[in-house]
Amino acid sequence: MHTANVQELKELLLKTDEEFRQLATQHHELDDRLHELSGKSYLSEPEQVEETTLKKRKLQLKDRMEDILRRHRGAASGPFASSPMISH
Numbered sequence: 001m002h003t004a005n006v007q008e009l010k011e012l013l014l015k016t017d018e019e020f021r022q023l024a025t026q027h028h029e030l031d032d033r034l035h036e037l038s039g040k041s042y043l044s045e046p047e048q049v050e051e052t053t054l055k056k057r058k059l060q061l062k063d064r065m066e067d068i069l070r071r072h073r074g075a076a077s078g079p080f081a082s083s084p085m086i087s088h
Contacts, residue, residue: 009069020068023061030058 013020037051
């Protein structure tokens with residue numbers, strides 16, 4: 001799928017699909033926290049565990065968002081009917 005078309009579909013889903021919007025919000029919040037942790041020169045053991053947990057959860061959210069994108073591409077005829085990808 002062309003990058004512009006993927007972006008258009010994401011923007012459409014953010015406006016029209018509540019689950020996709022919630023997943024995207026959670027993904028963004030996890031990304032913000034991971035950036036906070038990566039800015040530290042040293043992570044305590046609990047922070048290291050948190051970082052690993054956040055990364056796994058973020059990937060789960062991304063996978064679910066991809067599932068929704070695929071479902072909508074499959075239902076769409078035209079520019080959204082090709083291949084994936086959500087950037088990290």
